[in-house]
Amino acid sequence: MAVTFPLGFTASGATAGIKPSGKPDLCLIARDGGTDGGATGCAMVFTANAVTGAPVIVGKKRRAAVLAGTLATPRAVLINAGNSNAATGQQGVADAEACCAATASLLGCGPDGVVPSSTGVIGRPLPVGKIIAALPGLAASLGRGEAADAAAAAAIMTTDTVPKSARAEYRETVGGVSRTIRIGAIAKGSGMIAPRLESAFAPPAASATMLAFVTTDAPIASMDLQRATETACSGSFDRVNVDNHPSCSDTVIVLASGAAGGTPIVHGTEAYERFTGALRTMCEDLARQIIVDGEGATRIFKIAIRGASSDEAARKMCAEVVSSPLVKCAIHGRDPNWGRIVTAAGNAGVWFDTSEASLTIGGVEVYRAGVPVTEALTDPRLKTAMAGKEVPLELVVGRGPGAWWMLGCDLSKEYVVINAEYTT
């Protein structure tokens, strides 16, 4: 189970005819009505791209109102695949709002109680008529359990080859009262994946079309949930990169029902740390599912950098390594052409002293204190590491305190085939 694993949620999927393939393309995730408002939070993070889809514009408006306390926590998320409703101007915003209003009237909440999300081709008018026609059936089929979750996960896929979902559960005792906290999620993402999700509180930090919708029965208010969600995204979705082209539609939305009961989870407590940790671990699982299913990917690699002047310096270097087509092709060819890895890190705009730099591939040091370890190239462990499903790369760039890691995937001929013929 996924989004209906936590108490207080239902989900459904339907075929509205947006995708030319005739596959499912409309998904609804809804929180049950009637729960205590103080424990039912909602958090959202979106792409940092300057060009954003209409649903992102609407979502940011909802978020601002929720955090300002002028809007009750939204009840539902309506997601369509096959059309991103992006680069569609004011009409796109009006279209997204029309779909939300129609959904809200079926659920019995205000029109602002539904958050929209869209993925698919850019720059095409949203087929509002098809969506609104499919909504009554979608709402009527809302349910709990494996089948509902599977229908929801399938309806948000685009070039994904597999549906993506995850869940987490833990028990805790707070104020003498024991409770079980459940978290569930569905996600999509395969191409246009390089999330740099912005923050509601700070300038953009780290963007793709990746979408993730998370539910939890934890009792937590929106402000605390927003903070926990941003921490979780920084440690998960922001660390994967398929093709270095942040999307205009990247979205993570978390809804909390509060149905687990007990004292609300607030920032600064052990309960908050436990919840944020569980959320981050589950999001990392989803992020890994996304990179493994990267368009055309056959294998993945993890670059871990330490010894940098700051975590941000290490992050910038990791971002160059995972996005280099030359590194990605070397991984594809099982070629220990490590000079590409070191020089990619060198392109981050962050200086480092190569005489302090070392690189290890699968435990085999190939570059030590700025000079090649020539005998490494014939080490059989190197060949084994380069052939693995996940190639581990560890780069030390000095003696500083900064460290980061990111996951990338190889670049195959199949990526070109998929993306040279996406709209035609």
Next chain:
Amino acid sequence: MAVTFPLGFTASGATAGIKPSGKPDLCLIARDGGTDGGATGCAMVFTANAVTGAPVIVGKKRRAAVLAGTLATPRAVLINAGNSNAATGQQGVADAEACCAATASLLGCGPDGVVPSSTGVIGRPLPVGKIIAALPGLAASLGRGEAADAAAAAAIMTTDTVPKSARAEYRETVGGVSRTIRIGAIAKGSGMIAPRLESAFAPPAASATMLAFVTTDAPIASMDLQRATETACSGSFDRVNVDNHPSCSDTVIVLASGAAGGTPIVHGTEAYERFTGALRTMCEDLARQIIVDGEGATRIFKIAIRGASSDEAARKMCAEVVSSPLVKCAIHGRDPNWGRIVTAAGNAGVWFDTSEASLTIGGVEVYRAGVPVTEALTDPRLKTAMAGKEVPLELVVGRGPGAWWMLGCDLSKEYVVINAEYTT
């Protein structure tokens, strides 16, 4: 003719056995001795990568000494292909200096009179013995004319499918005296191409392994030549991007013999503007040869952005468009999937108002004031433009004064084949 088109230069190429293929891999370009020092300038620009090849380290040392007036203008450039002598530590620097010293003794100049340059696989010791053994033959075959220039151009190729050269010539009258100024060049570059060449005067501005070696018989001192060269590179090599991985070895070296005679060309004069313009135009020709021969490239595209807040903002947006694998695959597939172009520009970290944004492909407006021009997709001119050898993309992002352009190439399956099996 190319590097021996200007008066006062000889060139040669040889096979030292560095390349496993047994193709030519060693090149020498030499300025005749005995010319007036004040008119024989030398300029160099190098990669902005934090990881630089040993020849770049040596070259920067020569440049600093030349600009400080403590070193006479270098007499020659020794270039090898097949091994970049990068990530090779202090031994690499010693190896580069040993090759320079051996060349200098053959040419009859001091060891600092030769500048080294290398391209090829990273992280392998330079085969100094092979190079030094080949030097007497290389020096003995120095000559002028088509055959010498062709031998030089062939010896610096790596994955290039064609040798690259250019020349320019103009007449001018300065101080009542007429003269002919000639400029010639050879270049290489096909992969690891995204030049951001640093400046001797300012922080890094814009970098690949692209190498270009330029000769001119203009009388111009090093400081003025350095300034002219940086202006020319910013308008040429820095505007092409094959795979967004700036190399550790990018190098442009310009040698002036002064053999055209007359008053030296100095900054702030019409003669300087004329010379810089001719140099830039010739470098743009070479840059275009490089992008057309980009690894696996079948077609190129030009993104021109205007209406940005500054030229630098427009440059950043252009850089995102030419480096997006999704844009490159769309160009390969002749697919007018213009949403990828607009969203790539949106990833530059530069905000713009999409309601002011418009995109034209081959004269057909596909996106106007933030909304799709749906009828454009069936315009036959759009199909023709997408099928051209050079696809013209024009993006307006507002009403600001900033503008820039860059050239990119498509991403084909062949790129993956070339780069998945480069060292193995």
